[in-house]
Amino acid sequence: MSYNKNMNKDIYDVIVVGAGITGSFIARELSKYTLKVCVLEKANDVGNGATNANSAIIHSGYDPIPGTNKAKFNVLGNKMFDQIADELDVSFRRIGSLTVANFPEQVSMLEELAKRSKENGVEVKILSGEEVAKMEPNIPNSYGALYAPTAGIINPFNLCIHAMENAVDNGVKLCLSNKVISIKYEDELFYVTTDKDTYVSKIVINAAGNYADQIANMINKVDWSITPRKGEYYVLDHKVKNFVNHVIFPLPSEKGKGVLVTKTTSDNYLVGPSSEVINDKDDVSTDKMTLDNVKSQANLLVKGIPYNTCIRTFSGLRPSCSRHDFVIEKDSKFDHFINVGGIESPGLVSAPAIAKYVVEELVSSISLLINKKDYNSRVRRYPHIKEVKPEIRDKMIKDNPDFGEMICDCEQISLGEINDILSRSVPPRSVKGVKRRVRAGFGRCQGGFCSPKVVLLLAKHYGISPLEVPLDDEGSNVLLEKVKVVD
Ligand SMILES: Cc1cc2nc3c(=O)[nH]c(=O)nc-3n(C[C@H](O)[C@H](O)[C@H](O)COP(=O)(O)OP(=O)(O)OC[C@H]3O[C@@H](n4cnc5c(N)ncnc54)[C@H](O)[C@@H]3O)c2cc1C
Missing domain, CATH: 3.50.50.60 (FAD/NAD(P)-binding domain)
Structure with missing residues (x-):
């Protein structure tokens, strides 16, 4: 050609x-x-x-x-x-990370990591077990940690x-x-x-x-x-405050950085990931055995992880070369x-x-x-109705009442915010596309209440039937057929 x-x-x-x-x-x-x-x-x-x-x-x-x-x-x-x-x-x-030594024999590895950090030009400090316990009350008995203040979420x-x-x-x-x-x-x-x-x-x-x-x-x-290496996680709700304040890593191994415990920018917590080489480049399923293993590794790191607040599990595929x-x-x-x-x-x-x-x-x-x-x-x-001061929120709602109409109650996401992302140059095409942008569906009910509203908003925006709205990629339609009339 x-x-x-x-x-x-x-x-x-x-x-x-x-x-x-x-x-x-x-x-x-x-x-x-x-x-x-x-x-x-x-x-x-x-x-x-x-x-x-x-x-x-x-x-x-x-x-x-x-x-x-x-x-x-x-x-x-x-x-x-x-x-x-x-x-x-x-x-x-930039909440900083702690790479924790859980056993006495791991203390020398902290020294090795500190040396490697220096070679990479990264600022770190080795902390004692007592210092770690002060910074992280749910890690009371460690043998010390490598503190990297520039790590962030x-x-x-x-x-x-x-x-x-x-x-x-x-x-x-x-x-x-x-x-x-x-x-x-x-x-x-x-x-x-x-x-x-x-x-x-x-x-x-x-x-x-x-x-x-x-x-x-x-x-x-x-x-x-490239061989995909799967990592599975638990996501915990933001109900428990300050459970950990830094990114908590175990000592790294040949399999990678290991199972970590961290808060996210929305104050949820992540526990994971596993590390498993697989063949299928699209398999993002999770399974109980792997997640149980993640749990036992994380439990060695941090005490009393509130798994009863788990709202979701998920997995991702590392493109390992x-x-x-x-x-x-x-x-x-x-x-x-x-x-x-x-x-x-x-x-x-x-x-x-x-x-x-x-x-x-x-x-x-x-x-x-x-x-x-x-x-x-x-x-x-981007307008963030949940994060602004009350007086600014009042003004936003006065100027545009859509900011006062909640679509996702769990995460406090308004119609105004969804209209905003639909008006941008890379708008969402799917329910998960809305979720990724504004967190509607990320909360405790995992979209149980807001997904139907999001489906209707997407259908209206793109001038299509709600039956054609995908959950995620093309073909993953949420609804199969019409069972009753929706206004
Ligand atoms: C479990 C896990 C934990 C991780 N944790 C961290 C972390 O904490 N910090 C960190 O820095 N990194 C982390 N990473 C790594 C990070 O997520 C990846 O390095 C990064 O997302 C890779 O981005 P990418 O754009 O290269 O690949 P991708 O995000 O996979 O993007 C590639 C794109 O190419 C598209 N594509 C593929 N084939 C075609 C085709 N034929 N035609 C057109 N498009 C195509 C795909 O659809 C995809 O959208 C983690 C990864 C995993 C899986």
């Missing part, structure tokens, strides 16, 4: 495959320049892969092996987050969605529900064919998460592969094809620094980068 004018197609400077956190930050970084950029994503929303289910920790960088891509981009990325959270209006708190859904929204606001074209099925190279152009269309570009950036090896192999056989590191490089045969694969943990914290490197170092070596004069690094502020 070669390009002829009759094809009547746009020629993009860059096509990004995958709209997870990696693809979204790369798109945002590219949008700073006068490039014509298109993102192809197979799901009907951004951030629906590994980015949708993780621990949401902005790791300090004490753990990755010095000299690796993981260490480099984790540490660089962590430093960028105060500015990013502000520009993209995302909840972010973030809302990962909003981080990804807002990064892509910012990219789209700055001119990037986002094509959802477009699964890349083949890529051909001819006359210095890539022809990227999806299940919907063929897109033409001078440069392709592969950020396809667990499928990055398959996308890479479409153009040239690569010497690395055979190279045991992030792959961020040009293809060996096609230097206009850039692979960004194997982005497992700490991929969330690393994403902004990876994006900067990919654009400023790799793309700049093959394409001229001219700054866009009207680039705006900020998203329009």
